[in-house]
Amino acid sequence: MSQLNNNLINMEKHHSSFENFVRSLPVPILKEFVKGSSLQAVDFKKTNVILNTKDSDAITKAFPLSVEKSENRMLIAEGVLSVKGKRVAALFSGGPASGGHNVVVGIKKALGADNTLLATKVGPKGLLAGDFFEITDEMVNNICNTGGFDFMGSDRTKIKTEAQFSMVKDVVKKHNIDTIIIIGGDDSNTNAAILAEVLAPQGVSVIGVPKTIDGDLQLGDLLPISFGFDTATKIYSEMVGNILQDTASSLKYWHFVKIMGRAASHVALETCLQTRPAYTIISEEVLEKKMSLSQVINDIASVIKVRVEKGINHGLVLIPEGFIEFIPEMRTMLAEMDEIIGHSMEAFTAMDIVAKKEFIISKLEEKTVVLYNELPSSIQSMLLLDRDSHGNLPLSQIPTETLVIEMVAPRIKELQAAAPKDSSFAHYKFNALNHFFGYEGRCGAPTLFDAAYCINLGLVAGSLALGGHTGYMASITDLQTGGKAQAIPLTGLLNIERRHGHDEFVIEKALVKLNSPAFEFFVSRRKAWAEGDYFTSPGPRQLMGPVAKLVPITVALNRGYENLKFDLGNDTEIK
Ligand code: FBP
Numbered sequence: 001m002s003q004l005n006n007n008l009i010n011m012e013k014h015h016s017s018f019e020n021f022v023r024s025l026p027v028p029i030l031k032e033f034v035k036g037s038s039l040q041a042v043d044f045k046k047t048n049v050i051l052n053t054k055d056s057d058a059i060t061k062a063f064p065l066s067v068e069k070s071e072n073r074m075l076i077a078e079g080v081l082s083v084k085g086k087r088v089a090a091l092f093s094g095g096p097a098s099g100g101h102n103v104v105v106g107i108k109k110a111l112g113a114d115n116t117l118l119a120t121k122v123g124p125k126g127l128l129a130g131d132f133f134e135i136t137d138e139m140v141n142n143i144c145n146t147g148g149f150d151f152m153g154s155d156r157t158k159i160k161t162e163a164q165f166s167m168v169k170d171v172v173k174k175h176n177i178d179t180i181i182i183i184g185g186d187d188s189n190t191n192a193a194i195l196a197e198v199l200a201p202q203g204v205s206v207i208g209v210p211k212t213i214d215g216d217l218q219l220g221d222l223l224p225i226s227f228g229f230d231t232a233t234k235i236y237s238e239m240v241g242n243i244l245q246d247t248a249s250s251l252k253y254w255h256f257v258k259i260m261g262r263a264a265s266h267v268a269l270e271t272c273l274q275t276r277p278a279y280t281i282i283s284e285e286v287l288e289k290k291m292s293l294s295q296v297i298n299d300i301a302s303v304i305k306v307r308v309e310k311g312i313n314h315g316l317v318l319i320p321e322g323f324i325e326f327i328p329e330m331r332t333m334l335a336e337m338d339e340i341i342g343h344s345m346e347a348f349t350a351m352d353i354v355a356k357k358e359f360i361i362s363k364l365e366e367k368t369v370v371l372y373n374e375l376p377s378s379i380q381s382m383l384l385l386d387r388d389s390h391g392n393l394p395l396s397q398i399p400t401e402t403l404v405i406e407m408v409a410p411r412i413k414e415l416q417a418a419a420p421k422d423s424s425f426a427h428y429k430f431n432a433l434n435h436f437f438g439y440e441g442r443c444g445a446p447t448l449f450d451a452a453y454c455i456n457l458g459l460v461a462g463s464l465a466l467g468g469h470t471g472y473m474a475s476i477t478d479l480q481t482g483g484k485a486q487a488i489p490l491t492g493l494l495n496i497e498r499r500h501g502h503d504e505f506v507i508e509k510a511l512v513k514l515n516s517p518a519f520e521f522f523v524s525r526r527k528a529w530a531e532g533d534y535f536t537s538p539g540p541r542q543l544m545g546p547v548a549k550l551v552p553i554t555v556a557l558n559r560g561y562e563n564l565k566f567d568l569g570n571d572t573e574i575k
Pocket residue numbers: 093094095096185186211212213214260261262321394395396442
């Protein structure tokens with residue numbers, strides 16, 4: 001066999017030239033974690049910052065042990081910590097997000113050789129089953145700076161019943177576990193808060209780490225962004241930028257791109273600010289301005305008309321994944337459906353699609369049935385897809401982008417019929433293509449920001465575990481000025497929300513705020529972007545060189561940074 005053949009075979013199982021290169025890429029580490037040429041755990045102290053929500057009284061009653069211990073106070077790193085003999089289990093929960101492997105690396109580095117780190121196979125489901133393996137130094141060297149969650153897998157099981165709680169209690173006892181670290185989004189961190197309370201009498205602590213590409217787990221200066229958002233949006237921005245470059249070259253297509261991010265439009269807004277397409281829907285604006293679906297469709301068709309009149313027959317529309325849930329009339333319908341489905345969950349799940357449609361039509365209010373019947377049959381079915389165990393509709397499976405195209409095309413025809421017969425618009429032929437960018441962005445090798453952010457988040461989580469803290473979520477603040485290691489009390493974030501027919505404790509999703517600097521900047525530029533070609537192609541994410549150290553534009557604008565560069569301390573080699 002030739003040398004090249006051998007080299008190609010050696011690249012199998014995550015040993016491409018790229019993967020080998022990123023494994024040893026140095027990433028910035030906060031100075032408090034650096035001890036000479038290695039890393040160390042730090043101690044955390046209570047601060048005077050206390051977090052509360054509108055439901056704090058009810059939360060204090062429901063989580064007495066956690067609130068008594070934390071007083072809902074933020075923690076900040078102070079001093080070093082030396083602890084031996086602890087056993088910590090880490091798990092991924094929910095959709096993958098780039099940087100997750102580095103969280104594991106950071107936890108392992110904080111625990112050092114004197115403590116044990118266990119990996120939980122396949123998320124919360126693996127915790128219930130007590131399915132663990134011990135993480136070695138060799139393993140963390142292998143996963144460092146790589147994308148995905150494949151090292152231990154993930155799932156969306158919500159641990160909520162008494163039977164599940166007692167399974168977890170038995171598992172932690174059997175495996176002698178001191179701390180569980182849950183690396184997940186808003187729902188998973190709610191799970192962490194609940195488990196922290198349930199396991200407190202056993203002296204077992206639970207720590208959360210803020211993960212989600214959706215960017216809807218953020219808390220102003222206390223948690224500037226969840227990890228995975230930067231990598232996902234940079235991947236989507238590269239792809240959108242490439243399409244914008246193509247469509248301005250081929251001069252004939254309109255591209256309708258649905259982009260992941262579940263409910264909130266942070267991913268769409270960030271991608272829009274990175275690439276400047278002709279039209280971006282921000283779901284939160286649709287809801288706040290009570291825009292109907294036909295109003296949004298009319299807006300898009302009007303932008304297409306204006307561009308055609310200027311000789312621009314191409315463009316791109318960005319559609320956030322959650323758009324459909326934010327159209328006021330749809331939102332009312334979905335809330336009604338959730339309530340109905342929530343009360344007959346088991347029976348409903350067992351029905352076939354025809355029976356589901358009949359059932360829902362028989363239960364919906366009359367005027368809602370009218371709206372439901374107006375929707376294309378494919379969308380009707382998609383709205384009845386099984387919710388996940390947190391009650392979420394699988395929005396990634398609903399082809400909103402084709403629905404929008406199907407509605408824009410006839411609206412253009414109507415506008416053309418009213419246009420002067422000799423105008424360019426009257427003779428224009430609308431050519432539309434649809435895309436969905438989602439899974440492509442969740443597992444790529446992390447950007448330098450996510451790589452560094454995640455190792456540091458892991459160092460915070462590992463340190464909190466060693467310090468015996470419970471019911472906290474790791475955070476790194478002050479991203480432009482060296483970074484600060486902090487911890488957020490989870491009970492200080494909990495609210496009571498109506499979900500699939502029941503009141504539940506949840507961490508409220510952070511949505512795009514219409515008075516945020518990022519949204520206001522978008523508003524100040526969108527007319528220009530609609531009427532001309534102002535697009536930019538940000539290119540592939542970089543790990544070295546002048547553009548490697550960029551934070552998301554939305555984060556920089558909303559946090560009032562001077563520029564786009566992050567500074568998380570020295571470029572320390574991981575040892
Ligand atoms: P998380 O809230 O778990 O981070 O979800 C991220 C996400 O990528 C959403 O943007 C998307 O709607 C969903 O996961 C898709 O989930 P699945 O992997 O179950 O198809």
